[in-house]
Each structure stands twice: as structure tokens, then as C-alpha cells.
Amino acid sequence: MITMEPASRPSHARPDVVQAVGRGLRCRCPACGEGRLFERFLKVAPSCSECGQAFHHHRADDFPPYLVMFIVGHIVGYGIYVAETRYENVPVLFHALTWPTLAVVLCLALLQPVKGAVIGLQYGNGMHGFDPSRPGRQEETDERRKPDDGRARREAADGVPDGAARTDLAKPETP
Numbered sequence: 001m002i003t004m005e006p007a008s009r010p011s012h013a014r015p016d017v018v019q020a021v022g023r024g025l026r027c028r029c030p031a032c033g034e035g036r037l038f039e040r041f042l043k044v045a046p047s048c049s050e051c052g053q054a055f056h057h058h059r060a061d062d063f064p065p066y067l068v069m070f071i072v073g074h075i076v077g078y079g080i081y082v083a084e085t086r087y088e089n090v091p092v093l094f095h096a097l098t099w100p101t102l103a104v105v106l107c108l109a110l111l112q113p114v115k116g117a118v119i120g121l122q123y124g125n126g127m128h129g130f131d132p133s134r135p136g137r138q139e140e141t142d143e144r145r146k147p148d149d150g151r152a153r154r155e156a157a158d159g160v161p162d163g164a165a166r167t168d169l170a171k172p173e174t175p
């Protein structure tokens with residue numbers, strides 16, 4: 001008799017949020033943990049090369065840089081505080097060279113993993129196009145990404161350019 005032990009489940013079973021965030025933090029696909037999440041430094045791949053999970057509908061937007069600024073601000077701010085309070089006569093040149101360099105290096109080092117973690121968080125919570133129970137969500141997100149397509153279709157339907165149609169609507173009709 002064959003029994004399905006939890007360990008013998010396929011490795012591509014949907015991971016929980018913590019696992020998905022951890023995979024994103026390592027810049028790997030949150031679904032399988034194997035494929036690369038990024039094409040270039042901050043350019044997310046359209047889909048996973050290993051399992052085919054689509055990434056193009058992620059909505060990380062400004063959240064990764066916000067988190068990075070929050071983290072780096074605390075590290076550098078605390079560093080300046082320690083240097084000024086624990087040590088005497090710290091040369092101005094030390095401050096001028098250390099903190100800006102540290103800030104730039106930390107930002108560049110953290111941006112990619114933090115963005116990966118945010119995408120992993122969205123995947124783990126089934127946000128945006130990552131909800132497997134609502135396949136329609138993916139098309140909705142795709143529509144919002146291409147506003148020009150909708151406009152072109154409306155123009156084709158009524159034969160009036162979109163801008164002209166809006167002007168007509170703004171003008172009150174006189175009897």
C-alpha cells in the first residue's frame with residue numbers, strides 16, 4: 001500500500017508566505033525556488049525558466065526602495081550616532097567618506113533581494129495576478145498595465161478620438 005507522506009509531495013506544491021518570501025530574498029522564483037526571479041539587476045523576468053510561473057503581473061512598485069531606505073537609514077543613522085557619542089574627535093573626513101559610501105553600497109546590495117522578497121510576499125498571499133483561484137485577476141492586471149490598448153479600442157468603436165469625446169462630454173448641450 002502506498003501512502004502519501006508530506007515529504008513525498010511534489011516540491012512545486014504552493015509554498016507558504018514565509019517560504020515564498022525567503023525564496024524571493026534569495027532572488028529565486030517564489031513558486032519553485034529554483035528559477036531566477038530577475039533578468040537583470042532590478043528587471044523582473046516575465047516568467048520562471050524552471051516552472052513557468054508568471055511574474056510580469058507583480059506590483060512591487062515603490063515598496064522595495066521604501067523598505068531599503070528604511071533599513072539603510074537606520075543602519076547609517078545609528079552608525080553616525082555611535083561614532084559621534086562613543087568616540088571623541090572623529091575626523092570630518094571620516095564622516096564625509098564613510099556614511100555616503102556605506103549608504104550607496106547598502107542600497108545597491110539590498111534593492112534586489114528586498115524586491116524579490118516583496119514579490120515573494122505578493123505570491124505567498126496570492127495578491128494581484130498570483131491568485132490561483134481567480135484566473136481573471138491576471139487579465140485585469142494586464143489591462144491596467146496597457147492603458148493605450150483600451151483607449152485605441154474605444155476610439156475604434158465610436159470613431160472619435162478619445163480626447164475629442166471628452167471635450168463633447170464637458171460641453172453642456174443646448175436645446
Ligand SMILES: [Zn+2]
Nearest residue numbers: 029032048051
Ligand atoms: Zn519557478
